[in-house]
Amino acid sequence: MPEELSPDKKTIDLTEEMPLVEGMETDEEFLLARDLTGFFLKTFKSIRFYPPDNPTIKGFRDQLFKKLQYFLNKYPSFIIQIGEFTLSFKDRVIYENRDTKSSLAFLLYKDGLRELRFAKGLEEWEVQGLMDVIRGSESINQLEDDLVTLIWERDFTHISYLATDDFLEETPILIPENVDQLKSKLIFKPLAYNVQVDIGEEEEDDLDKLISQTVREMPIRDKNVYFLTTEELDRLRAEVESEIDPTFVFNAIDILFEILGLEQEKEPYQDSINLLTKMLDGLLTLGEFQRASDLLKRLYIMIKTYELRDWQAEAIQKLIESAGNEVRIERIGRILEREGGVRLEDVNEYLILLQQNSIKPLIKLLGELKNSKTRRVLCDALSEIGKNAIELFTPFIDDRRWYLVRNITYILGRIGKEKALPYIQKTFNHEELRVRREAVQALGLVGGPKAVSLLIKALNDKDTRIRAMSAINLGRIGKNVGLAALLEAIQSKDFQKKEPAEMKAFLDAVGMLGSNEALPVLQQMLERKSLFGMGKKDETKIGVANALAMIGTPEARAILEKGMNSKDESIRSVCQQALSRTIPSKESPV
Structure with a gap:
């Protein structure tokens, strides 16, 4: 049997059509x-969607009856005022839906109901x-019956209605008193087909002649008769768009939840699950x-917050x-290959909600996609899904496609677990340069003694790029071991021969570690006479001064301040620039 709804039962409000009411409402009757x-609207949705013999319908109907009884025990009557797209209570709108296909108000209004x-x-x-x-x-013949007639035939004792007939009210009808009056009101323009006689004056004996004449002659088709006005075209276009609008799918999802x-009951419950699966597709x-993400999120909410039986939780899972x-x-892959009309942020939001069973299909797709942006979306999603499934x-x-190996290395780096280091080490020694570069970045993200080594x-x-990237990553995670290696590198004879970008990377890495242990080496390099002559710009001195500024301790600032009084113009200049970019002094590391 359907479960009774209670205030304590955790449910999701799916009635998006109900308007929000600003402020605190104090009218108990209105509430x-x-x-x-x-x-009433939820019950209406369920009966439109679910088979009439399903027990769920009875559950909705019983609860509606109880709510009506509760209201009528407190107040003498409950009157719903019906507008074309609105339902009101005491002239206050409590429902509005302008979709003619799903609006309960429109369904009642179009057949003449004005109050229920x-x-x-x-x-x-x-x-x-x-x-x-x-x-x-919804399935009656509109020429024979309407909603008002159906309600009237039921002869309800405690349900009544107010109805109008707009056609009769707005269009007066003249009933002719005799045949002559009828003929005088007939309209003969345009004539049907090629009839050139006055039907109003034709005698009864000539009827056969008239019919034979109309049959023998082909009709003259005036194409102007079929031209549509701009307003008619707009109206037709709107009707066609409403037919293909997927809004009905979204409303059906609400009902299914x-x-x-x-x-x-197991069987109808599984029927709903199967329908939700089709909706997801x-x-x-x-x-x-x-919207697919919203559907999955609501399923997760049900598992976490609803009191489900084991078979219900299993079906949702x-x-x-x-x-x-x-x-x-594979279907997602075909959509992504279109390269248009899809927001990649929405794709990522959906993918990160998937379970670990999606990892292998996603990796397969990752090896097939041609667009770099969509590959990055898959990599980021896999980094989330695979946190506990390295x-x-x-x-x-070991895949033969180097680009897939690079993407897997990227993913392992962002998962950031030392358990992945043996596999990152394999890519660290890969024959493809681009894979090795990605491995260096991954090592910096994972960290740990093995990564530092x-x-x-x-x-x-x-x-060159691998050397520079390694230096920067050591600056992030290297600590004392990394500092020693970096200091050894910047003191080597070949350091001055390196490209400016690589020199900057090594010196920045020393500054990032923020240790006073580097100060003697940096001070010596700063005060060393320029290799390019007095006053000539020295790239090394610029990098050293910036490293001192990044360390930022009082001792480091003191070296820069001393440099501002140097007789060497190049030293004074770089120290002044570095001090202008420094933040207030940090305390010396203990």
Whole structure:
């Protein structure tokens, strides 16, 4: 049996059509009416969507009856005022929806209903009958019946209505008194086909002749008759767009989540899960990644906050896992290859919600994508999904595609666990230069003694960029061991021969470590006479002064202040520039 709703039950409010009411509402009757109307709408949605014999429908209907009884026990009647797109209570709007396909207000209004009234003493069969009428109203022949007639035929005791017939009210009808008056009001222009006779004056004996004439002659088609005005074209275009608008899918998702919150039977519960799976596929096909993310988030909320039976939690968990299976990842890949119409931020938001079963399909897709931006999105998502599943990435370290190996190295670096170091070390020795560069960056992100050791080794690599990147990463994580290696490098005879960018990287790394142990070496390098002659710009001195400024201790500032009084113009200049960029002195490290 469906579970009764209670204030303590954690549910998600899915009625996005209900307007927000500003401020604190103090009218108890209005608050109850608004709540009652909200549940009336939920019941209306469920009966439109779910089969009539499903027990979930009974659950909604029973709760609606109880809410109506509660209201009518406090107040003599409950009257809903019906506008074209709104429902009101005592002239205050409590519902608005301008979508003619899903709006309850429009459904009632178009058939002439203007008020729906519930009186004290309401019986359960009347509520059930009204729901049946509303359900059947969408499939009736409009030429034979309407909603007002169906309600009237039910002969409800405690449900009444106010209805109008706009056509009869606004268009007076003249009933002819005789045949001559009827003929005088007939309109004969334009003539049908090629008829050139006055039908109003034709005698009865000539009828056969008239018919034979119209049959023999072909019609003259005047194409001007088929021209549409701008207003007509706009109206038709709007109707077509409403037909292909996926809004109905989003409304159906809301209803399905309401059903999951109430349903207690396995078979209909699984039916709802299956429908949500199809909705997810539809959203992915449309490229609606943000809405697909919202769907998954709501499933996670249900697992964490709802009191679910084991079989319910298992069904939801299977749906979540299926969101990242190979078939759906392939579908996502086809969408990403279009390179247009999809926000990559939304794609990332969806991907990070997937389970670990999606890792291998995503890596497979990563090796196939051609666009670098979409590959980066997949790498960032895999870094989140695979935090506790490094073993799923390591088989791809030996892949023959160097670009995939580089991406796996990028991912392992951002996961940032020392467990990945043996595999990063393999890429550190890779034959492809771009893979080795990525390995150096990954070592800097992982850290630890082993990473520092490999970075020190890379200071002597043949590639300039690898040497510079290794120095910077040592500056981040090297501490005392890294400092010793860096100081040895900047004191070597070959250091002055390096490119300015590489020299700057090494000296910046020393400054990043912020240790006073580097001060004697830096002071010596600063005060050394320029190799390029007195007053000539010395790139080394600029880098040394900046390193002292980055260390920022009182002792480091003292060296810079002393340099401002130097007789060497190049020393004075670089020290003055460095001091102008420094922040207030840091305390000396203990």
